[in-house]
Amino acid sequence: MIPRALTIAGLDSGGGAGITADLKTFHALGVYGMVALTAVTAQNTLGVRAVQEIDPSIVEAQIDAVAEDIGINAAKTGMLSSSQIMEAAARAVRKWGFPLVVDPVMYAKSGDPLIRPEAMETLRRVIIPIAKVVTPNAPEASHLVGFRVETLDDAKRAAKVIAEELHPEIVIVKGGHLTGDESIDIVYFRDSGEYRELKALRIDTKNTHGTGCSFSAAIAAGLAKGLSPWDAIKLAKELITTAIKYSLPLGHGHGPVNPMAWLELRAYRADIIDELNKALKVIEDNADLIGNYIPEVQSNLGYALPALYARNLDDVAAVPGRIVKYMGKAKPSGPPTFGVSSHVANYILTAMKHGPEVRSAMNIKYDNRVIEAARELGYVVSGYDRRQEPPEVKAREGASIPWGTEQAIKNAGRVPDIIYHLGDYGKEPQIVILGQSPIDVVNKLLIIVKRINEKRF
């Protein structure tokens, strides 16, 4: 059975919040998404310029249409700007009886209102009472309870008041607007009177547009998949933390969160392992040729996640135990794995700061013929001198390669195809071939090696 969820919410023309955030979230969690549009907003990351509400009868008709034909396992509400739209949505929810998550949207991140003042009471009286889960942030909770929600204790008190006065089954007062190193959400279960906390490290970013939309959509998706409310809430917290960590620096205001990160990270990681395996197969097919270029320290071939996701060594896959020289032939020691390279991974991560498309590299033995052939073939070759490395860089673990890579990039005026150094006391000279993918790197290596061999005869 394909899980199906509905969002009853507004359109953000900027694509960061509202139904586009919800549909991305549903999809990222493997749930088929449907829409009952409540309003069109002319909006970007800076604010809301205009709002056109949808006729309430059309809101109700949209819900009826999908419920009758496709079926709704769970739904969420977002922007419900008028009492009439709320009444229409509530009628349809009661008629079809699906579990409902209510994000009590009041203001956009920019501070612009998304609800008519006179509809606040309808939100309290008509919408929140039919919610299985309601997800106010601290300012929204303050509006609902009539006192300021600024601390965790306030959040606890507000959650209980909302549950007892307005009767949703579960209240989550979100901690995003509170202070502290952690973002702590308070979850209150009306029937048992139980409190639980959801914690995540606070991420320092202004790009949080659509946070509440994606969080509530993720809970609805979890419910649609048949998870218990608590499991759906925990999943939503994980998804939104990832979506904020990899949020998008777009626009001049609050950029959008990235719910697709949940899916993309998994897809890219699988793709990177596939691409490395293909390139390692080419190395094995040319093991004799490449064996001559494996250095004392052995070789590695690395491939990083795309720039948005490549933050540290764990985001680069390479060969555990490196590519060794065995009986004169190049031989990968193990299957490509994330987080096993430091040297090659550092070349890649530093190069990506200057050329985000350069995501792969392989180190080989220093051989002057490689440098000459590469230059003849038109590759950009740039070197650095390890003996010039400042003592404070030398003293810092893992700082030498980023420093050297920066020098080589500066010398070339761009990210080169080849970086080399001639070594230092106790340090073997090295050549590193860079490229957009592992196949690109291995092809460059083979073209160079074949050129050297041609010249010999």
Ligand SMILES: Cc1ncc(COP(=O)(O)OP(=O)(O)O)c(N)n1
């Ligand atoms: C059409 C529409 N719906 C909802 C919102 C609210 O989103 P945002 O401004 O990012 O606030 P949170 O979702 O994070 O609470 C909106 N701006 N537009």
Ligand SMILES: Cc1ncsc1CCOP(=O)(O)O
């Ligand atoms: C030791 C060394 N120094 C430069 S490249 C290299 C080999 C590959 O190292 P890693 O497996 O950490 O990428």
